[in-house]
Amino acid sequence: MSASASLISRRQLLRVSTGVASMVGLSAWAQRPRSSTDDNKLALVIGNADYRVKPLRNAVSDARSMASAMREVGFNLIMRENASQASMIDAMKEFWLRSRRSEARLLYFSGHGIQHRGRNYLVPVDMVIENEEDVPRRAASVDEVVEKLNENSKGVNVVILDACRTPPVAGTTRTRGLGGTRSMGGGLAQVNAPQGTLIAFSTAPGSVAYDGVDGNSPYTRHLVEQMRVPGQSIEQVFKRVRIGVARDTGNKQVPWESSSLMGDFCFAADSAGRCAVS
Numbered sequence: 194m195s196a197s198a199s200l201i202s203r204r205q206l207l208r209v210s211t212g213v214a215s216m217v218g219l220s221a222w223a224q225r226p227r228s229s230t231d232d233n234k235l236a237l238v239i240g241n242a243d244y245r246v247k248p249l250r251n252a253v254s255d256a257r258s259m260a261s262a263m264r265e266v267g268f269n270l271i272m273r274e275n276a277s278q279a280s281m282i283d284a285m286k287e288f289w290l291r292s293r294r295s296e297a298r299l300l301y302f303s304g305h306g307i308q309h310r311g312r313n314y315l316v317p318v319d320m321v322i323e324n325e326e327d328v329p330r331r332a333a334s335v336d337e338v339v340e341k342l343n344e345n346s347k348g349v350n351v352v353i354l355d356a357c358r359t360p361p362v363a364g365t366t367r368t369r370g371l372g373g374t375r376s377m378g379g380g381l382a383q384v385n386a387p388q389g390t391l392i393a394f395s396t397a398p399g400s401v402a403y404d405g406v407d408g409n410s411p412y413t414r415h416l417v418e419q420m421r422v423p424g425q426s427i428e429q430v431f432k433r434v435r436i437g438v439a440r441d442t443g444n445k446q447v448p449w450e451s452s453s454l455m456g457d458f459c460f461a462a463d464s465a466g467r468c469a470v471s
Contacts, residue, residue, distance in 0.1 A: 232294065232295050233296050234266075234267055234296065235269050235295045235298055236260075236263045236268040236269070237273075237284055237285065237287075237288040237299070237300045238256050238301045239276055239303070240252045240253040240254070240255055240256025241275055241276055241305065241315075241316065241317065241318045242274075243275045243318050249304065249305070251303075251408060251409055251410055252304045252355075252404070253274050253303075254408050255303040256272070256274060256303050257274075258408075258414075259301050259303070259417060262460075266420060268297070271287055271288055271291070276318065277317050277318060278317040278319060278331060281315070292345065293345060295345070296349070297348055297349050297351070298345065298351070299350075299352075299353070300338060300342070302353070303413060304318075305356060306354060306381050307328060307332065307381075309325060309328040309329060312329075312336050312382065313384065314328050314332035314333060314335065315333045315335060315354075317332065335352070335384070339352060339384070339387065339390060339392065342390065343388075343389070345389075349391070349456070349458050350391070351393070352392045352393070353393045353416070354381065354394050355395040355412050355413050355416075356381065356395070356402075382399070383398040383451070385453075386451040387453060388455060389454065389455055390453055391431075391453075391454050392450065393449075395410065395412035396412075396449065397448075398449065400447075403445075411437075411438045411442055412434065415437040416430070419433045419434050420460040421461055423462065423463045423464065424461070424467060426457060426459050426469050427459060430459075430460065431448065434448055
């Protein structure tokens, strides 16, 4: 390879590796051969429960339930349980690379999430938040995930965050409470979905969601049930999830979405292969 060709190759690799993805090498995934139809519908499912501070009861079970539902409706799957930061970044990188030709791309995360200076982050199990500046260095940025998915010009992007649970904060920050700092807050911050994307939260911005007591969180339990309904549009799915969760929690938890989807999409088509109009 000439020196100029080598330089171009390096620049191309750096462009792919921006943001969070720059933390791990891409060459192994880039060299993996795949046909254009392998991952027409691709999902990344992450469930984190075994935190050092404030472990969760049902996050891994939620992820497994979601994974089962995704397989039933025809998605190929990348799965991580109790993922460290390195494992989460590696999985996201595989997801971005494999999903470039996909018509439907879905990220589901169950675990701790936190907002910092108006941006949302997903917390790996090996992270304990001792001060505010730990967050952007040690967690995975939701904004960067959405930006990376938005580079795909076709199909739909769906980001589902059952991650609005009280985060694993240690030391003085924990005793003060998240509401006691100016730049961190309980729950997740509001996000405007870019065109072709739907972002779903298990509860309203700034609110905290329930972990659940019966093997699944209220949100994921209703979500996997509604996803399996044939012919139901994605908008109908999340509306019925919202109604069910609000009813079960006495309106203490009300799921919320931001959507800029331009076409019709359903997880499970009806017997004629159709998706109902919202």
